[in-house]
Every structure is written in structure tokens, then in C-alpha cells.
Amino acid sequence: xxxxxxxxxxxxxxxVLHGVNLSIRGGEVHALLGENGAGKSTLMxxxxxxxxxxxxxxxxxxxxxxxxxxxxxxAAGIGIVFQEFSLxxxxxxxxxxxxxxxxxTRLGLLDRRAMTAxxxxxxxxxxxxxxxxxxxxxxxxxxxxxVEIAKAxxxxxxxxxxxxxxxxxxPSEVEHLFKVMRQLRLNGVAIxxxxxxxxxIFEICDRITVLRDGEFxxxxxxxxxxxxxxxxxxxxxxxxxxxxxxxxxxxxAPVVLDCEEVQLRKGGPVSSFRLxxxxxxxxxxxxxxxxxxxxxxxxxxxxSVRCKVLVDGAETRFxxxxxxxxHGIGLLPESRKEQGLITSFxxxxxxxxxxxxxxxxxxxxxxMKQELAATEEAMAQVRVKAQGPHAxxxxxxxxxxxxxxxxxxxxxxMKVLIFDEPTRGIDVGAKAxxxxxxxxxxxxxxxxxxxxSELPEVIGMSDRVCVFRxxxxxxxxxxxxxxxxxxxxHATTGRVQNxx
Numbered sequence: 192x193x194x195x196x197x198x199x200x201x202x203x204x205x206x207v208l209h210g211v212n213l214s215i216r217g218g219e220v221h222a223l224l225g226e227n228g229a230g231k232s233t234l235m236x237x238x239x240x241x242x243x244x245x246x247x248x249x250x251x252x253x254x255x256x257x258x259x260x261x262x263x264x265x266a267a268g269i270g271i272v273f274q275e276f277s278l279x280x281x282x283x284x285x286x287x288x289x290x291x292x293x294x295x296t297r298l299g300l301l302d303r304r305a306m307t308a309x310x311x312x313x314x315x316x317x318x319x320x321x322x323x324x325x326x327x328x329x330x331x332x333x334x335x336x337x338v339e340i341a342k343a344x345x346x347x348x349x350x351x352x353x354x355x356x357x358x359x360x361x362p363s364e365v366e367h368l369f370k371v372m373r374q375l376r377l378n379g380v381a382i383x384x385x386x387x388x389x390x391x392i393f394e395i396c397d398r399i400t401v402l403r404d405g406e407f408x409x410x411x412x413x414x415x416x417x418x419x420x421x422x423x424x425x426x427x428x429x430x431x432x433x434x435x436x437x438x439x440x441x442x443x444a445p446v447v448l449d450c451e452e453v454q455l456r457k458g459g460p461v462s463s464f465r466l467x468x469x470x471x472x473x474x475x476x477x478x479x480x481x482x483x484x485x486x487x488x489x490x491x492x493x494x495s496v497r498c499k500v501l502v503d504g505a506e507t508r509f510x511x512x513x514x515x516x517x518h519g520i521g522l523l524p525e526s527r528k529e530q531g532l533i534t535s536f537x538x539x540x541x542x543x544x545x546x547x548x549x550x551x552x553x554x555x556x557x558x559m560k561q562e563l564a565a566t567e568e569a570m571a572q573v574r575v576k577a578q579g580p581h582a583x584x585x586x587x588x589x590x591x592x593x594x595x596x597x598x599x600x601x602x603x604x605m606k607v608l609i610f611d612e613p614t615r616g617i618d619v620g621a622k623a624x625x626x627x628x629x630x631x632x633x634x635x636x637x638x639x640x641x642x643x644s645e646l647p648e649v650i651g652m653s654d655r656v657c658v659f660r661x662x663x664x665x666x667x668x669x670x671x672x673x674x675x676x677x678x679x680x681h682a683t684t685g686r687v688q689n690x691x
Contacts, residue, residue, distance in 0.1 A: 193215040
């Protein structure tokens with residue numbers, strides 16, 4: 192159905208795609224794999240007319256095509272669902288689906304009845320039921336995802352690009368999405384599926400194309416490969432074990448953070464946990480179990496009924512995150528782009544932003560030489576790959592953006608780091624680097640709370656694991672007890688520690 196032949200793309204003197212090939216058959220789910228920065232999104236933007244290729248051909252149904260813009264690609268039957276949605280939050284699902292191509296009556300008025308009927312028809316085909324008369328902002332992430340897909344299908348898309356569609360979905364929502372994809376495949380729709388979760392590739396995809404550093408590495412049938420081979424194609428080397436070896440935590444390691452009482456809601460469970468020096472304490476549980484809320488409540492960033500916290504043995508209660516910062520506790524939030532970084536700012540300012548007092552000169556001025564030197568040192572410490580401290584953060588890959596957030600807190604000399612979904616949206620190679628950095632930090636005496644929805648990550652990285660359910664901790668497991676069976680049993684059936 193579709194061929195991209197020898198696609199090249201340059202930005203100025205820098206070529207980012209070096210003769211990439213991609214062939215898509217009708218009625219297949221085709222995985223497009225590669226590390227962050229491999230060129231996947233650039234290639235898809237060229238396919239959808241958002242960017243123009245420097246060289247190469249797009250052949251659709253045997254005919255060479257040129258898409259001057261996004262509308263031209265849509266008219267040819269190519270729809271794309273971006274990782275970051277393109278929905279207008281205060282409009283309804285129907286209004287978003289038919290934006291700029293509204294149906295009208297013979298009098299030229301909006302035909303809301305016809306648009307609603309068509310929207311229901313498409314959503315029924317997807318086996319999705321959601322409210323059509325409320326603003327998009329009131330829908331769940333999964334519901335917004337299906338609105339995006341329905342919007343693309345309402346354009347009669349025969350080729351659908353899904354860019355990291357499962358990144359923020361629960362397991363049940365992922366399964367529903369896969370059910371929809373299988374139905375679309377039966378209807379002859381070709382799907383390009385971009386994901387960093389290799390287990391998803393083997394579950395839903397038919398064929399795979401791998402890119403590395405802007406180059407076409409190869410393609411193959413899913414049935415003809417395995418995880419190790421794909422990782423080697425993506426990163427150019429084998430990653431024998433993504434998780435570093437766990438060091439033994441001394442029995443007399445001091446407790447740096449002691450949360451004796453954290454209660455999120457009246458009548459809800461009361462949780463307690465301790466974090467020791469040099470330890471990675473995992474927070475596991477199903478989505479909505481209270482993992483992130485408990486960590487944020489401890490920092491004063493989420494409402495709580497009560498929250499008794501001891502830092503280095505001294506009792507305190509943080510009324511706002513700035514007070515936690517003053518006590519050496521830093522947060523790497525789940526949403527890097529919305530809460531962790533100012534992406535339009537350079538790396539330099541993102542690393543310095545919480546710590547300008549460190550560079551104060553003559554009370555009123557900033558010592559820019561000192562700021563630059565400290566930034567370069569922090570970037571080197573976490574191995575940020577960028578053109579330099581003045582590079583904008585939005586030009587970096589997801590893994591390097593995460594490293595910038597880490598560098599900020601190291602520059603601020605934090606002693607406790609809270610990692611919320613530390614590797615979400617990050618490729619396998621960058622994941623291994625983040626894991627290695629985390630262990631380097633704990634070896635230096637830092638302590639880490641790691642909140643993660645990925646069980647292999649929780650099991651591979653945590654020295655102890657607090658399992659959450661219904662807003663509280665139901666169990667703490669360590670050593671040989673850190674298994675998927677133990678964690679999921681507690682997360683789905685466990686009783687809370689105590690209720691008040």
C-alpha cells in the first residue's frame with residue numbers, strides 16, 4: 192500500500208535521516224522501532240506532510256505522491272495520532288472530530304445532529320462508549336486517545352500512525368486499544384505502531400522496521416525475531432542485563448526519611464514507610480492506588496488529612512514542595528514536559544532554575560561563568576548528549592530530557608530523589624543509562640524513591656518495595672519476596688496496614 196524510498200531530511204547542514212526505507216502492507220500492524228532520536232517521528236512527519244523530505248519518494252498505491260501539507264496527506268487517507276494529543280480541551284469530542292470540516296445543513300448552519308450521529312457510528316465501530324457532550328478535558332487519557340483515533344478514521348484514513356499510544360494507558364485500556372487495532376486490521380487499515388515496549392510489539396504487530404541514528408537498519412516479520420535481536424538492531428550492541436547489580440544495603444544504614452503517618456483522605460488508610468541511605472525504595476501498585484499521591488502529600492504538593500514526616504530524625508511537615516527542596520528532597524515528576532522542564536528554555540536555565548542563589552554575585556547579579564561551569568559539570572556527571580548547555584531542551588530525546596531533570600537536582604545537592612515513572616517514553620538504551628545513574632547515585636549515599644508501573648523495572652531496581660492499594664500501603668516486600676507474583680497479589684487482594 193505504501194512505500195517510503197530513500198527518504199533523507201536535513202535541518203540546515205545537519206542530516207537527520209539518511210536514506211530511510213519503509214514499506215507498509217494493507218491490513219497489517221507495522222512496528223517502527225528505534226531509540227529516542229533515531230528519526231521515527233521525523234519520518235512520520237514527512238509521511239503526514241508536516242515536514243518535507245530533502246530527498247526520496249513517497250509511493251502510495253503504486254503512484255509517487257507529494258504531500259505539500261498535513262491536509263494533503265489526510266486527503267490521501269493518511270492519519271496520525273501524535274504522542275501528545277492535538278485536541279482542543281474545551282471543545283467536545285464531536286467538535287474536535289469535525290473541527291474545520293463541520294457538517295452543515297442546507298441553510299449553512301452547523302448540523303450537530305449529523306456530526307453526533309457520525310461520531311457515534313465511528314466510536315461504535317471501535318467499541319468505545321464515551322460522553323460526547325462534555326469538554327475533552329473531562330475525559331480520561333484513554334478516552335482522549337480513542338477520540339484521536341476516531342477523528343483520524345472520520346477522515347477515511349487507510350493508513351493510521353499511532354505514536355506511543357500506550358504510554359499513559361492502564362493494562363486494561365491497552366488491551367482495549369489492541370482489540371480496536373485488530374478490528375481495524377481486519378477492515379484493511381494499515382497501522383504504523385511506534386512503541387518502546389517490546390512486549391507490545393510481539394503481541395500486536397505483524398512486521399517491524401528498525402531505525403538507528405537516522406538510518407534504516409532492517410525489517411523483518413515479528414515471527415522471525417526476538418527481543419535480544421531487536422535491541423541489538425536498535426542500539427547497535429547487546430544489552431545483556433538492563434539492570435545493574437543490587438548492592439547489599441548495610442543493616443545499620445541510617446534512616447534519612449521516615450514517614451510515620453500519611454493519610455490521603457478522611458477514613459482512608461494510614462501509610463508509613465522508611466527510606467535508608469543508599470537505598471532504592473520502590474512504590475508499586477495499580478494505577479490509582481495512591482503511589483504518586485502519597486509521595487506528593489509527603490512533599491506538601493497533594494492534599495492529605497495528616498502527614499507526619501521525619502527527615503534525619505527531625506519531625507517536620509512540608510506545606511509546599513519548596514520546603515521539601517530546602518530539606519534536600521527533589522522530585523522528578525511523571526510528566527517531564529509539563530511539570531519537570533521548561534522545554535523552550537536552554538539546558539543551562541533548566542538546570543539552574545531552582546538554584547540561582549548559588550550563583551549570586553554582589554547580591555544583585557548572577558555569576559554567569561560559575562553558572563556555566565556548574566551546568567557543564569552536572570551535564571557531564573549524568574552524561575547528557577547535546578550540542579552544549581545552550582541547546583534548547585525540546586531538541587533533546589526523552590532520555591536526555593530526563594537526564595537534565597536529574598542534573599538539576601544534583602546541582603542542587605539533593606540527598607533524596609523521587610523518581611516518578613523514571614523511564615516512561617524512553618528507549619531501551621536510555622533506560623539502561625538511567626538505571627546505571629540511579630545506582631551510581633545510591634553508591635554515593637543518595638537515596639531514591641522510585642514510583643513505577645513497570646513490574647520488571649520495580650523488581651530489577653528496588654531494594655525494597657512498598658505495594659499500594661486503595662490509597663495506602665498494603666505490604667512491604669524485600670529480598671527474594673520482590674517478585675511479580677508477590678507484588679500483584681498484594682496490589683489486587685491485599686489488606687491495608689491500618690485504617691483510621
